[in-house]
Amino acid sequence: MGNEVTLDAVDRDILFHLRRNGRMSNRELAQLVGLTPPPCLRRVKRLEDAGVITGYRAVISPEAEGRGLEVLVDVEVYATDKKSVLEMEAILASYEEVVECRRMFGRPEYFLRVAVPDHAAYEAFLMRKLTGLPSVLRVESKLTMRTFKNEG
Template structure:
């Protein structure tokens, strides 16, 4: 079995097609990448087994789901010991409006992608939750003007 770092052009084509539409049937995927169905299915299964493909998800329209206001918050924490980091990450992950949490090298310590209904919900509900997270030293909020690339 190949190492997940040894991908050929067909593997990349499969990944490209599934990234664009993960609901493709194996038959259609095979047609698009120039394989017959059985070898195409084996390749997809290998990509899944080796962890190259980690899963499949529904992509939601945040606005249609009532979360059309996006904020990227950068957070610095006051203490960077192991327990504080664990506590902060667990608490931040539990905030329902936080859709993505990234630990950064350097400053800031974290970037959070937050999706809420509007500016009022962010300012009146979410920002107070964030300010009460363990060891928060500074929060800087950036409103997304528009999404250029997803």
């Protein structure tokens, strides 16, 4: 976080409601947390300025974007020197199909969320892009059966 801020119960309540509906009006939010609109707006602004609230976004249905298949991918690499790591991360971040990428402690070194239209598109991504990277040792794909909780 930017400037350290101590969160009280009202701040946590504001965050709870904004996490569920970031588009609600300040008046609605103030009513939910038991404040009048001006102090509620000041608190939200303070949370934004302190880096507690880092942004607002629309959550789009993957199917609407033509990305109905999500695959969770573990990637193990054999080269972990700084240059190789930075190159690998730049390449992975550049792939449109990769919607989330995490460097992990231990193995696997990387965890990816890949969103594509279908199985053929995932196979093409895997064969033409991911497995062709010079540092890749092993890839393990996991298909999602059902998502029942996703907080963003």
